[in-house]
Amino acid sequence: MWTLVVNCGSSSVKFALLRPTSGEVRLSGLAERLGSEAAAVRVDRPGERVTVPLPRGSYPEAFGVLLAELDRLGARRDVGAVGHRVVHGGARFSAPALITPEVLEVIRACVPLAPLHNPANVAGIEAARAAFPDLPHVAVFDTAFHQTMPEVAYRYAVPPAWYHEHGVRRYGFHGISHAFVAGEAARLLGRDLSELHLVTAHLGNGCSVTAIAGGRSVDTSMGLTPLEGLVMGTRSGDVDPGLHDYLAREAGLSLGEITADLNRHSGLLGLSGLTNDMRELEAAAAAGDERARLAVEIFVYRLAKTVAGMAVALGRLDALVFTGGIGENSATVRAATLARLELLGFRPDAAANARAVRGQGGRITLPEGTPALVVNTNEERMIARETQRLVVGDL
Numbered sequence: 001m002w003t004l005v006v007n008c009g010s011s012s013v014k015f016a017l018l019r020p021t022s023g024e025v026r027l028s029g030l031a032e033r034l035g036s037e038a039a040a041v042r043v044d045r046p047g048e049r050v051t052v053p054l055p056r057g058s059y060p061e062a063f064g065v066l067l068a069e070l071d072r073l074g075a076r077r078d079v080g081a082v083g084h085r086v087v088h089g090g091a092r093f094s095a096p097a098l099i100t101p102e103v104l105e106v107i108r109a110c111v112p113l114a115p116l117h118n119p120a121n122v123a124g125i126e127a128a129r130a131a132f133p134d135l136p137h138v139a140v141f142d143t144a145f146h147q148t149m150p151e152v153a154y155r156y157a158v159p160p161a162w163y164h165e166h167g168v169r170r171y172g173f174h175g176i177s178h179a180f181v182a183g184e185a186a187r188l189l190g191r192d193l194s195e196l197h198l199v200t201a202h203l204g205n206g207c208s209v210t211a212i213a214g215g216r217s218v219d220t221s222m223g224l225t226p227l228e229g230l231v232m233g234t235r236s237g238d239v240d241p242g243l244h245d246y247l248a249r250e251a252g253l254s255l256g257e258i259t260a261d262l263n264r265h266s267g268l269l270g271l272s273g274l275t276n277d278m279r280e281l282e283a284a285a286a287a288g289d290e291r292a293r294l295a296v297e298i299f300v301y302r303l304a305k306t307v308a309g310m311a312v313a314l315g316r317l318d319a320l321v322f323t324g325g326i327g328e329n330s331a332t333v334r335a336a337t338l339a340r341l342e343l344l345g346f347r348p349d350a351a352a353n354a355r356a357v358r359g360q361g362g363r364i365t366l367p368e369g370t371p372a373l374v375v376n377t378n379e380e381r382m383i384a385r386e387t388q389r390l391v392v393g394d395l
């Protein structure tokens with residue numbers, strides 16, 4: 001079955017038409033700068049890339065271009081379902097859901113938990129349902145995979161009313177990616193996922209680490225929001241919760257300003273004062289830039305500490321999996337992380353690590369130690385799979 005996967009951000013729509021079983025992609029594209037006059041959609045047709053301007057800059061206009069492209073390919077009739085990435089499903093969704101008016105209401109009810117993401121997801125779903133009124137639409141949640149976390153992992157040590165009345169707990173994100181790479185890692189290892197204890201490190205612009213026991217998330221580094229945990233491109237990750245009060249008094253900053261700084265001007269960008277791009281930081285560090293070197297070192301140190309912490313959640317570690325733009329491409333970050341994790345039994349294979357870049361995954365440790373693997377994530381394919389599974393039963 002051909003499945004259309006749609007991923008709506010606050011000013012963008014990413015889409016792909018693919019077959020979940022084989023991973024074959026027939027059409028893909030990205031609409032960007034929606035809401036502005038500069039909006040345009042880039043369409044990757046078979047063997048060709050075109051850019052179509054979107055003068056109204058709206059979601060319906062972007063879906064109009066998508067429909068025209070499907071017609072051009074004669075593919076509209078082949079689309080069997082639409083799968084939507086939805087960032088926050090709160091505690092209500094532990095699995096993908098067929099989108100009904102009731103489900104859409106629950107996604108709307110999760111807006112306070114993800115004020116930047118869920119409104120865009122809702123708007124995208126509405127535009128897609130208008131464009132494809134006869135197809136089943138499925139919501140696949142970034143939080144759902146982590147709903148298996150035990151209470152010991154998801155509760156914060158805060159007043160109980162915050163939890164019971166306001167849902168203040170850890171939810172975790174990147175679940176679609178963590179679940180996908182765990183399955184791929186099991187295949188690479190030639191083992192059954194149900195018998196493996198894995199730590200997966202999704203390292204992109206956002207970064208998180210998940211402990212996965214028998215295919216189920218048992219702990220993860222992101223929490224109530226995607227700001228908790230590791231150092232990221234522009235996000236701080238963990239800071240002292242006393243920081244807000246201190247900065248409000250000392251620097252006269254508002255809560256909104258502090259939150260914006262923690263989300264947009266911190267992480268690798270904040271530490272280096274240069275960029276959030278790991279490639280550029282590695283080049284700057286190699287050229288002698290001390291702030292870039294320190295930014296990468298702090299990124300790696302916090303990552304290694306978190307991976308070691310996740311080993312506690314698992315009791316035993318069968319493999320560490322690197323994925324995301326940094327995890328899949330930065331041999332430097334992987335080598336430095338493994339060097340800090342000798343206590344977990346990794347024996348790095350420098351040549352294999354250097355080879356594992358640009359889509360070339362595989363094992364980057366020697367046979368005698370704990371395996372570390374590089375696995376390319378494919379969230380679109382995971383969303384397509386989950387969508388097909390829900391619509392027509394098992395694959």
Ligand code: AMP
Pocket residue numbers: 203204205206233276277278279280282324325326329330331
């Ligand atoms: P993502 O959000 O998964 O697309 O990942 C984006 C991050 O991956 C950025 O920090 C990029 O600098 C980083 N990245 C992509 N390619 C490389 C590379 N060859 N070496 C180091 N980092 C890379």
